[in-house]
Amino acid sequence: MFQLIARRTLLALAMILAASALTFALISAAPGNVAALIAERTAGPAASAELVQSIADDLGLNDPLPVRYGRWLLGSVNGNFGESLRTGKPIADEFAERAPVTGLLLLAGGAIAFTLSLIIGLLGAISNGGPLDKLLRAVSLVGASAPNFFVAALLVMLFSVTLGWLPAFAGSSAASWIMPSLTIALFPMSVLSRVVRVNLQEVMSRPFATTGFAMGYTRFGVLAREALPNIAVPYLTTFGAQFTLMIIGSIVVETVFALKGIGAFFIEAIRFRDFISMQATLLSFIVFFVFVNLLVDIICLLIDPRIRRQSNA
């Protein structure tokens, strides 16, 4: 068991190393000279070639790629991500400021998606082919198809412009977080409710469900007692994938609602071709994705003895 978890963790670390090395190599190969960009920022467009050269020497930009990667990775592990090419501020400071925003958004969105998808999936399974089931199915189809910037716009129209209940731009008040969280929750909620619904359907056709009925449990009773624990593994696996996908939602939502999070930082870095910030953000994304997947894997191992046995064999 511990051996298995240790092996997964090692694999995850290897994944982080490989992915970060790949992004580092690609970004280093990008057209555009970092030293020239820095020189331009500090000394204006007429920066001399010597200044560019001395900056490149200072930053060690002329060293071979593996050396630069090693130095960058070591720095990042110690919390030193370098300085933004755009503002000159340390990226670590930006992260410290912005990570709570994105974190809160992901947690709120994830919690909403988790709760609602289970409720919708269960209601659909209880209704089983009835009008409610069909309606919920249509909702999840549209929810999985509507672009989240459009959803955000519709929410603003409804709650800010027409009803005037919520502020259109996220400030400090708790109410301002409602629309951004709802927006990023819609897509994962739709996909997950479908996973719940379809897997419940499958589990309900298994013999043990029939036994449950024979023992006199109601449909809800069998669903809750027998079926729900059985869909935990596919549900959690998809939840992990959807949770990481919410980063994309977060990038869009932070842009729409003018939130200062990691996603907005990433887009700014791309727009201004701020390679240092891009690298740092991508590294944080990679760590996040790999970590969430690892966590899901471990949870599945813990709750489902079948997977344990399979993996041991």
Next chain:
Amino acid sequence: MPDSLKLSSIAKWPWAVLTPVLLFVAVSILAPWITPYDPAAQDYSAVLQGFSQEHWLGTDYLGRDMFSRIIAGARVSLVAMSIVLAAALIIGVMVGSFAGYVGGRTELVLISLIDIILSLPSLVVALAFIGIIGPGYWSMIAALTMAWWANYARMSRAVVTSELHQPYIEAARVMGAGHLHIFCRHILPHVLALVVVYASADAGALVLAIATLSFLGLGVEPPTPEWGQMLVDGMNYLEQYPHLVILPGLALTLVVSSFNLLGEHFALKKVPKGLSKRRLGILKKRRAREEMNMLEQEAKA
């Protein structure tokens, strides 16, 4: 009939699923002939109008006809989506099949590369590429292709590896068939059968990705009418003229959901047992894990 098939009544009506997609394709192809106005023509005497006889869906802040722009936007989406899908399919099938066919260390390297790309959400990969090569229409196409091919490569490789050891391949080899012949005549059809079905389900996601990149200002550039970018323009007039946001948003949602429906329909009907769409996600994950285990064992040996 199994329960899961009954669940989706669309399986019974293929035309109900196909019609919206065909309509989208037809409108896109006919766009230059059916737009009542030039979608780029500005008319300052008629800015920000509501629905009328002259302008069915009103006009935007430059007096451009919204109906024409929505139709022209369909064409832009379809063209961009088709280019990316075709390029990603070709690259993915080629790389994946090559990896599966050659095997050994080459396969290990390629598969690791594919796994790294797939460990990140496609749009994040695309954004990273745009960051490297700079924004613009063709960078968007290139970036999306780079993000999308890996999935097809993994599928192709899986099919090739499973077909490669079938008796009929051995028979063909004994009869003196060359590698290229065996691959093109016997293996490629299996690969394409799976990959093309999956691609049809992917088209919706791609339309969404194109719109999202354009919304963020990193895709299709302003004079060209594109739904995501029309929506950004409309955001400034959200309070007085909500139709500028609702129309492109609605068009996008309709097109993406019809592609998603089509994908689900294909998945239910054509995809081999155990691969219907509801399981694709789970299966992808599971297959990834199996591949990981295989890699580990290979590494140990």
